[in-house]
Amino acid sequence: MSGQRQRLTIAQAVRDAMRDEMRLDPTVLVLGEDVGVDGGVFRATDGLIEEFGPERVIDTPLAESGIIGLSVGLAATGFRPVAEMQFMGFVYPAINQLFSHAARMRNRTRGRMTIPMVVRMPYGGGIHPPEHHSESYESLFLNTPGFKVVVPSNPYDAKGLLISAMRSNDPVLFMEPKRIYRAFREEVPDEAYTVPLGSASVAHTGDDVSLIAWGSMTRVCHDAAEVLAVQGISAEVIDLRSLNPLDRDTFIGSVVKTGRAVVVHEAPKTNGFGAEIVAQINEYALMHLEAPVQRVCGFDTVFPLAHMEKLYLPNRDRVVAAAKKTMEF
Amino acid sequence: MPRTTVYEAVTQRLEILDLDGQVDAELMPEFDPNKILEFYRNMVLIRAFDNKALKLQRQGRMGTWPPIQGQEAIQVATAMAMEDSDWLIPAFREQGVMVLRGIPGHTIYAYWAGDERGSEFPDGIRCFPIAVPVGSQWQHGAGVGLSLKLRGEQAAAVVFGGDGSTSEGDFHEGINAAGVFKTNTVFVIQNNQWAISVPLSKQTASQTLAQKAHAYGVPGIQVDGNDIFAVHVAVTEALERARTGGGPTLIEAETYRLGDHTTADDASRYRSDEEVDQWRVKDPVPRLRKYLEANGLWDDEREKNLEGEARKWVDAQVEALEAMPPQPPEAIFEYMYDKMPPHLEEQMAALKAEVEG
Ligand SMILES: Cc1ncc(C[n+]2csc(CCOP(=O)(O)OP(=O)(O)O)c2C)c(N)n1
Ligand SMILES: [Mg+2]
Numbered sequence: 097m098s099g100q101r102q103r104l105t106i107a108q109a110v111r112d113a114m115r116d117e118m119r120l121d122p123t124v125l126v127l128g129e130d131v132g133v134d135g136g137v138f139r140a141t142d143g144l145i146e147e148f149g150p151e152r153v154i155d156t157p158l159a160e161s162g163i164i165g166l167s168v169g170l171a172a173t174g175f176r177p178v179a180e181m182q183f184m185g186f187v188y189p190a191i192n193q194l195f196s197h198a199a200r201m202r203n204r205t206r207g208r209m210t211i212p213m214v215v216r217m218p219y220g221g222g223i224h225p226p227e228h229h230s231e232s233y234e235s236l237f238l239n240t241p242g243f244k245v246v247v248p249s250n251p252y253d254a255k256g257l258l259i260s261a262m263r264s265n266d267p268v269l270f271m272e273p274k275r276i277y278r279a280f281r282e283e284v285p286d287e288a289y290t291v292p293l294g295s296a297s298v299a300h301t302g303d304d305v306s307l308i309a310w311g312s313m314t315r316v317c318h319d320a321a322e323v324l325a326v327q328g329i330s331a332e333v334i335d336l337r338s339l340n341p342l343d344r345d346t347f348i349g350s351v352v353k354t355g356r357a358v359v360v361h362e363a364p365k366t367n368g369f370g371a372e373i374v375a376q377i378n379e380y381a382l383m384h385l386e387a388p389v390q391r392v393c394g395f396d397t398v399f400p401l402a403h404m405e406k407l408y409l410p411n412r413d414r415v416v417a418a419a420k421k422t423m424e425f
Numbered sequence: 426m427p428r429t430t431v432y433e434a435v436t437q438r439l440e441i442l443d444l445d446g447q448v449d450a451e452l453m454p455e456f457d458p459n460k461i462l463e464f465y466r467n468m469v470l471i472r473a474f475d476n477k478a479l480k481l482q483r484q485g486r487m488g489t490w491p492p493i494q495g496q497e498a499i500q501v502a503t504a505m506a507m508e509d510s511d512w513l514i515p516a517f518r519e520q521g522v523m524v525l526r527g528i529p530g531h532t533i534y535a536y537w538a539g540d541e542r543g544s545e546f547p548d549g550i551r552c553f554p555i556a557v558p559v560g561s562q563w564q565h566g567a568g569v570g571l572s573l574k575l576r577g578e579q580a581a582a583v584v585f586g587g588d589g590s591t592s593e594g595d596f597h598e599g600i601n602a603a604g605v606f607k608t609n610t611v612f613v614i615q616n617n618q619w620a621i622s623v624p625l626s627k628q629t630a631s632q633t634l635a636q637k638a639h640a641y642g643v644p645g646i647q648v649d650g651n652d653i654f655a656v657h658v659a660v661t662e663a664l665e666r667a668r669t670g671g672g673p674t675l676i677e678a679e680t681y682r683l684g685d686h687t688t689a690d691d692a693s694r695y696r697s698d699e700e701v702d703q704w705r706v707k708d709p710v711p712r713l714r715k716y717l718e719a720n721g722l723w724d725d726e727r728e729k730n731l732e733g734e735a736r737k738w739v740d741a742q743v744e745a746l747e748a749m750p751p752q753p754p755e756a757i758f759e760y761m762y763d764k765m766p767p768h769l770e771e772q773m774a775a776l777k778a779e780v781e782g
């Protein structure tokens with residue numbers, strides 16, 4: 097089997113990560129709403145119940161607080177639960193369990209008890225769904241110490257990062273960009289492998305301006321870089337992949353090189369994680385800047401219903417315009 | 426120190442209309458035949474409304490839609506038992522009740538089509554917005570019921586939710602508070618047996634959902650939710666209790682979701698055709714028609730006329746939906762605050778400039 101590769105979507109890569117790790121580690125369990133017989137509403141757990149049975153792939157009652165509360169109990173006593181929140185917009189009922197317990201169990205027990213749990217959450221807009229199905233709440237979790245927060249943007253990283261997350265001894269929030277779950281395929285190794293948490297990737301190299309993003313916005317930045325290239329502007333795309341721990345060296349190194357930066361995220365602009373990136377650029381690269389750092393983000397509003405989500409979401413042209421603003425400063 | 430029984434409870438189930446359209450004469454209230462005809466008419470209208478939405482969705486003219494087929498009796502009976510002064514607090518599968526409460530059909534279509542104007546209800550209709558986060562609305566039912574009680578209104582809050590939603594903490598917190606404060610609330614569970622792919626047996630080890638009321642000191646009853654007479658009787662009793670200081674009631678209406686969970690779902694992945702067929706026999710619409718026919722209230726001609734009326738009304742809703750001009754970008758920003766803060770003004774201006782080129 098070793099050395100084989102298959103062309104997979106992100107959703108399939110996520111499924112394979114769980115399947116491979118469950119084969120290797122009998123303490124890994126999958127639980128959530130509709131993850132069993134249905135294979136998940138995005139099919140990200142497709143086939144798992146057939147292989148591992150209902151004791152390891154658990155259709156839970158419809159209760160997010162319950163799913164995370166159960167997982168805390170399981171994780172504290174020897175299991176490695178992989179819990180699914182059906183959509184990130186529905187994580188709120190679980191916030192008490194996540195913030196008050198999962199994130200601080202290690203600290204509160206002075207290291208005696210740990211919560212090696214992964215919470216998978218499809219996040220973000222772009223699929224024309226009903227209300228509450230489009231949110232990006234990463235900054236909530238990034239301002240709550242104790243979690244790791246990971247966001248893949250492609251199938252290879254999705255599998256490798258999720259396997260790392262399942263092997264982490266601390267709780268990991270694994271945000272899946274649902275908009276590109278099935279948008280494209282990539283070669284993914286058949287066997288288990290890891291992409292380390294806390295390492296960003298330089299997804300596209302360039303010299304003039306750094307476009308810094310994660311998840312589905314990485315694709316938008318790629319598109320923007322292509323347009324910019326035609327106009328003679330060489331953009332570097334940094335895919336952060338892991339927001340906590342954050343690979344400061346990679347994005348600061350890029351900004352030191354280019355002297356210009358645009359940060360792109362779907363979540364509302366004000367107090368979004370982009371603000372932290374800009375703050376760190378100020379702390380570590382201010383004297384290298386040629387222009388103020390730009391942000392291209394969601395508006396500070398409720399995520400609109402489907403008709404207007406296109407207007408809400410950051411797009412290629414907005415990123416191009418922001419990059420040019422830094423060039424023309 | 427003896428070991429004694431400190432609490433015992435009995436949960437009742439109410440059925441009046443059988444599968445052949447025969448009623449239990451003792452349990453059947455005195456209904457004006459016109460009211461029964463209205464029951465039927467409304468069920469046919471909302472079924473047509475639902476079917477049309479499914480068709481529009483397949484044609485790309487509608488967003489995700491949660492069908493109500495099979496659940497019409499609950500929705501019509503409850504809407505018709507309510508007064509204008511009562512509040513409706515829906516979950517997301519109550520478009521039948523909402524239309525019958527006076528929210529225009531095209532408005533409901535607009536909401537699911539993804540248009541913000543789908544949330545603009547006419548003034549004076551006592552109806553909360555649709556609640557997509559499962560179970561969250563149960564608590565509002567308790568709160569509105571408390572409000573009505575505190576203000577001395579002879580009115581009730583009617584709050585809906587699904588079987589799956591009874592697993593959320595909100596359900597228990599809502600009924601518990603309603604019991605403590607004796608609020609003017611009627612809790613209606615549309616138990617359609619499934620929460621997406623999860624059957625009721627995986628949701629709870631309780632034999633019924635109605636019995637959960639006992640734990641909170643609240644009366645609970647199970648009704649055949651495909652029997653419009655039984656639902657009407659149970660809701661009317663509960664409304665009466667709620668409006669007159671008797672406190673809340675939990676009604677479990679047992680029904681079945683004949684369609685997919687939503688247009689984004691494929692129910693054949695998790696349930697058998699045989700199961701669906703077993704419930705199709707209990708479909709509330711033909712069941713009431715059998716009653717009407719047996720009592721000389723209905724014939725093919727009337728059915729044809731009603732179908733024509735339904736088609737016309739539904740087509741008018743589609744026309745109104747599609748006649749809506751595009752929304753301006755301001756619609757994203759308008760209703761965030763009483764007074765728009767400067768940073769939003771800026772964002773709105775930037776978007777307008779972008780859209781207007
Ligand atoms: C808090 C929350 N979690 C998950 C979802 C996704 N979801 C939407 S409907 C549904 C099942 C609801 O089942 P039930 O309460 O029985 O209502 P029904 O759909 O059968 O009417 C789920 C899991 C959601 N909308 N909100
Ligand atoms: Mg249900």
